[in-house]
Amino acid sequence: MVIQPFNKEKAKAELKNFRLQVPLVHCMTNEVAQELTANVLLAIGSSPAMIVASAEAGDFAKQADALLINVGTLYPKRDQAMQCAVKAACESGTPWVLDPVAVGILAYRTNFCQQLLLKRPNAIRGNASEIIALSGGLATNRGVESANSSESALDNAISLAQRTKSIVAVTGETDYVTDGKTTYAIEGGHILTTRVVATGCALSALVAAMLANTKNPLQATATACMVFSVAAKQAAATITCQGPGSFKIAFLDALYHIDQLIESK
Amino acid sequence: MVIQPFNKEKAKAELKNFRLQVPLVHCMTNEVAQELTANVLLAIGSSPAMIVASAEAGDFAKQADALLINVGTLYPKRDQAMQCAVKAACESGTPWVLDPVAVGILAYRTNFCQQLLLKRPNAIRGNASEIIALSGGLATNRGVESANSSESALDNAISLAQRTKSIVAVTGETDYVTDGKTTYAIEGGHILTTRVVATGCALSALVAAMLANTKNPLQATATACMVFSVAAKQAAATITCQGPGSFKIAFLDALYHIDQLIESK
Amino acid sequence: MVIQPFNKEKAKAELKNFRLQVPLVHCMTNEVAQELTANVLLAIGSSPAMIVASAEAGDFAKQADALLINVGTLYPKRDQAMQCAVKAACESGTPWVLDPVAVGILAYRTNFCQQLLLKRPNAIRGNASEIIALSGGLATNRGVESANSSESALDNAISLAQRTKSIVAVTGETDYVTDGKTTYAIEGGHILTTRVVATGCALSALVAAMLANTKNPLQATATACMVFSVAAKQAAATITCQGPGSFKIAFLDALYHIDQLIESK
8 A cells, every 4th residue: 555645736726626616514513623613614715504403404414515523522412413414415415524533432422433434424534543443443542632643543544444435534643544545644734733622623624625526535635634734834833823822823824824825835 | 764874972872881780691602602702792891601401591581681592503402491591581671682593594493583583582683694584585595604795684674673673783794783763884894704603693692782781772782783893893903813813812802992992993 | 727828839749740641631511611621621731521421421431530510501411411420430539520600599500519519529619609609608699700709708618628528619819729627829810811701610620630640639729720820820911912812822822831830930
C-alpha cells in the first residue's frame, strides 16, 4: 500500500467545486461540539442546521446537501432521531459522515456505531483509537482522547474502508485518508488543536460539507483535513495566538480566508 | 405605511430604562445558541437563566422578568416545557418573545409555532423567510438561512403584527420592527454577523431583555436591533477583527460598552 | 473559626501533583456550560468527556478519574443518568463534585440536590445563595446569580461541610474553601468573570480535576479556586482585554500558562 502526500492542487480543485454552491449540512452532533461545528461551517462558507427531533430529522436529511452523525453525547431519543436521518439520507442519496466518538470503550455507542456501519456512511472520521475500535481491533483510548498514533491505525483504516466502502479518515499528528486502495497523508496542523474541544468533531462536519457536491469523495475528505491542517498552522503562527483561547479564534479567522491560504501555501 | 428610521434618542431612552434593574431572562433556546445567548445578555448587563424541565419551566417563567422561546432544536420534551413556560408567562404577565427558527420548512415546528401564536407573544423576531412563513406566505428558506431579503417580508411582518398584536421584527441587512401601525427601520450591522452562529437567536434574547421593564415594546424591540447593529459595526471596525472568530469576540466587547457607543454614534 | 489565606506554595504542590497524570474528568453538566467547561479542562491539561446516557454514565464514571455533577439544566432523563454516575462513582471510589446551580429557588432541583447530598460528594462548589440554600438557610438569589456575598455564606459553608463531610467552596469576590475545620480564603479574580457564562460551572469541573489524584482534597479544591483567581487577574491585565469577549479568550490562554503564572505570582 503506497501512501501519497495529498497535494494542494487537488485541494484547490475541491475547494473550487465547494464554492459552486453553499452546502446545507444537517449536523446531528454532540452537545459540546455544536457551537464550534456551526461556526467552522459558517466561517468556511457552508450553512449548518442542527435538526434533532425524530419528527423532523428524516425530512431534513432529505433537504440537506450532507448529513453528519456524531455520537459524542448519545442517548436513546437522539439515537432514534439519528436513525431516521440516516435512513432518509440513504434513500435520498444525501452523503453522510459518521464520527464514532469514544467508540470501543462503552457498549451502547459501540453497538450503535456498528449498526450504523451497515448503512454504509460515505465517510468515517475518527482518531486512531476510534478507528481501531470500529474496525474490530483493540484500542487503548481513555475517554475521548486517543492513546494511539494515527500511524498505528493505518492498517485498520484501510481494512475498514475496504469492508464498508466508506472513505476513512484517521486523524492525528498526521492525517491519513483512504478508500482502501489509495491513501493520502496530510501533514501539518498544530498541537494546540488538541487543547480546544470539538476540533475533531468540527472536522467531521467539514468532511460532510466537502462531500456535498464532489465527484471525488476521497479527494474531498482529504481536502477537509488539509483545510484544517493549514488553518491550524496559520492560527498558531498569528501574533495574537497566546494559547488555546486565542488559537481557536485565529483558527476560525483562518478558515474564513482558506482559499488564499491554500493558494499561497 | 410610512417607515421611519429608528433614532438613537429613542434607543438611549430605552437603554436608560433597561439600566434601572438587571432583567432576569428565562431563555428556552436551541442547543447551538445557548452559550452565545447567555454571553450576549451578560455582556450587556442582563442575567440569563436556562431552565428547561417541565417541572421547573412554569415556576421560573413567573419569577423571570422576560421569557425567550426559540424553537431551533425542538423536540417533544422541550416543546412541552416551553408550553408550561408560555402558559405561566401569560398568566403572570411576563413578557415573552418567539423566535421561530426555520419555521415553514418542517411541519412539526411549523405547527408548534402556529399554536404558540395563539398565545400572543409580546414580540416575534425572525429572518425574512421565517416571518413570511409564519404569516402564512410562501418563503424560500433553505435550512436556517433566509433566501429572502427583509424588505420582501415587510408586508408579511406588518400583517402578522396586526393579526397577533405582537411586535414583529424581521431582521436582515436592514431590520424592520413594526406593531402593525408604526414601522421602524434599523440600518447598519455587518455581514460578518451572518458568519457567526446564533447571532439572530441572541438578538431575540436581547429583545426579551429589553421588553422586561419597558413601557414601549415597539421602541424596546427596535432598540435591541439597534444595539446589535451598532455593536456589529463597531466590532467589524476594530483592529483585531480578522474574520468571524475575532469578530464575535469584538462584538461581545462592544455590547459591554454599548451605552458609550450609542452615545457617540 | 480561623480563616487562613491560601498560599501559593500549597497550590504549587497540588499543581505538581496534578501534572503527574492527565486526569480524565467525566462531566455531567448543563447545556450552557459544556463548551467552556471542556475548554477550561483542556487548557489546563486535563481530559474532559461528556457522557450523558443512563446506559453509559455508570460505566464511564468508573473509568474516569473524577466526576462532575452540575444541575443547571436538569430534567428527568439527565437526572437519572446522573444518579447512575454518582452511584458508580461512590462504588468505585471516583471522587465527585456537586455544583448545585440555582438550588433553593425551584423545588425539583432542590430535592434532587438534597438527595445527592446523602451520597456525600467529595466537594461542593456554589455561589453564596446556593450554599446557603443547600445548608438549609434562606438565600436571596434571583435566577442563577447570587444576591448574597460569599462572606455571608461562610457559616453555612462550614456547617454544610461538617454535616456532609464534603469540602465546601463558596465562591464570589473572595472564595472560601472549608472542610468544616480549616477554612482557606482566596482573594483576587476579576469582576469580568461574572460577565462570562459558566465560569463558576467550569471552576467546579476544575475542582473535580484537582481531586483526581490528590491526597489533600481541601488543598486541591483551594488550588482550583486560586488557579481561577490568578488566571482571571492575568486575563483582565492583558492588553487585548477590552470586555467580556476578549477576557474569556485571555482567561483560557492564562490557564494554559498557569504553572508559570503561579510561580511568578
